[in-house]
Amino acid sequence: MRVAIVPGDGIGVDVTREAVKTLEGAAGLSGIELVTTSFPWSADHYIKTGESLPKGAFDDLRANFDAIFMGAFGDPRVPDMAHARDILLGARFILDLYVNYRPIRCLDERLNPLKSHRAADIDFVIFRENTEGSYAGTGGNFKKGTADEVALQEDISTRKGVERIVRHAFGFAKARGKTRVCMADKSNAMRFVGDLWQRTFWAVADEYPGIEASHLYVDALVMQMVKDPSQFQVVVTNNMFGDIATDLGAVLQGGLGMAASGNVHPGRISMFEPVHGSAPKYAGTGKANPFGAILTIGLLFEHLGHEKPARAIEAAIVQCLEAGQCTHDVGGDLSTEAAGDAVVRRLRAALG
Numbered sequence: 001m002r003v004a005i006v007p008g009d010g011i012g013v014d015v016t017r018e019a020v021k022t023l024e025g026a027a028g029l030s031g032i033e034l035v036t037t038s039f040p041w042s043a044d045h046y047i048k049t050g051e052s053l054p055k056g057a058f059d060d061l062r063a064n065f066d067a068i069f070m071g072a073f074g075d076p077r078v079p080d081m082a083h084a085r086d087i088l089l090g091a092r093f094i095l096d097l098y099v100n101y102r103p104i105r106c107l108d109e110r111l112n113p114l115k116s117h118r119a120a121d122i123d124f125v126i127f128r129e130n131t132e133g134s135y136a137g138t139g140g141n142f143k144k145g146t147a148d149e150v151a152l153q154e155d156i157s158t159r160k161g162v163e164r165i166v167r168h169a170f171g172f173a174k175a176r177g178k179t180r181v182c183m184a185d186k187s188n189a190m191r192f193v194g195d196l197w198q199r200t201f202w203a204v205a206d207e208y209p210g211i212e213a214s215h216l217y218v219d220a221l222v223m224q225m226v227k228d229p230s231q232f233q234v235v236v237t238n239n240m241f242g243d244i245a246t247d248l249g250a251v252l253q254g255g256l257g258m259a260a261s262g263n264v265h266p267g268r269i270s271m272f273e274p275v276h277g278s279a280p281k282y283a284g285t286g287k288a289n290p291f292g293a294i295l296t297i298g299l300l301f302e303h304l305g306h307e308k309p310a311r312a313i314e315a316a317i318v319q320c321l322e323a324g325q326c327t328h329d330v331g332g333d334l335s336t337e338a339a340g341d342a343v344v345r346r347l348r349a350a351l352g
């Protein structure tokens, strides 16, 4: 397993240290040969060198690595986030990582914010289209800075782009023995892209007769995620709606510190990152929760076909939470490093 590591900025650096410790521990205990290579791309690097990442970096990653782990990006010294845009969006667009994979599982009753449901009821996956929609970067300004200013941001959906993410959602459901896939859009108000999503979704759904397909407008989706999350198994939606709905998903999991994600192109090099940002105020303080980053390592193992360490990592986190061996934000009093050590100890017991 050749894994590129990009810690990034702020708490990205702190949580990546623990994630790499877990990656090395779980790989070693599972007999998986692992080579990691760390890259300095960050705000610091950008300020020192004027470069976000070198020319050809993504070609190098594609040729020489199986997966990429990124911490987080964002630094007040680079207010326009130029480096983060080049690195994060660069990876998503240049490597064509069209699947944003966001498992939403609440791993401990204490983290469950809902009065009406148990933690076990919060267990579904959101697939967010990751390369199109309003984030494709097309649009422009006219008469900028005047009273007549016009701004356009275009929402681009292609048949190919919609079909491949919808197909991925159904394929995942089938492979995991799930029986329900729900598509969320806003086709009542956004008629043109909505119509494309609708026709594509129902056409693909016809190919999966064993799976119940359903549709919700995205405003209803977020309401239902709070009202009755147990109804969802697999949700598929566009880039912007997925961005918003998955942050609500993080709250259902116990907060940003617990949320993991994959940016995936099936069969190709893919990138894995915790959902949270660089939380500059916590950088280097030992307060950052490393569990989202460590669960992200689980997704990386899963993507590369190593189910056993993937399951062991999640089980170790469940046990740590149960024992209160976790950081402050999820009810414990451990430092970032001590929480990472607690996971590795449990992995040794499970896989050793």
Ligand SMILES: NC(=O)c1ccc[n+]([C@@H]2O[C@H](COP(=O)([O-])OP(=O)(O)OC[C@H]3O[C@@H](n4cnc5c(N)ncnc54)[C@H](O)[C@@H]3O)[C@@H](O)[C@H]2O)c1
Pocket (backbone or CB within 6 Å): 011, 015, 071, 072, 073, 074, 075, 076, 081, 088, 256, 257, 273, 275, 276, 277, 278, 279, 280, 287, 288, 289, 290, 292, 329
């Ligand atoms: N993918 C990314 O790299 C990414 C994602 C979101 C935000 N950002 C950037 O990060 C910077 C800070 O943004 P923000 O404050 O809006 O979001 P953030 O996720 O960094 O932090 C928001 C709050 O969530 C909590 N939090 C987040 N991660 C945590 C963790 N691991 N452990 C404990 N608590 C945690 C903290 O209370 C924190 O103040 C900005 O520059 C932003 O642009 C980057």
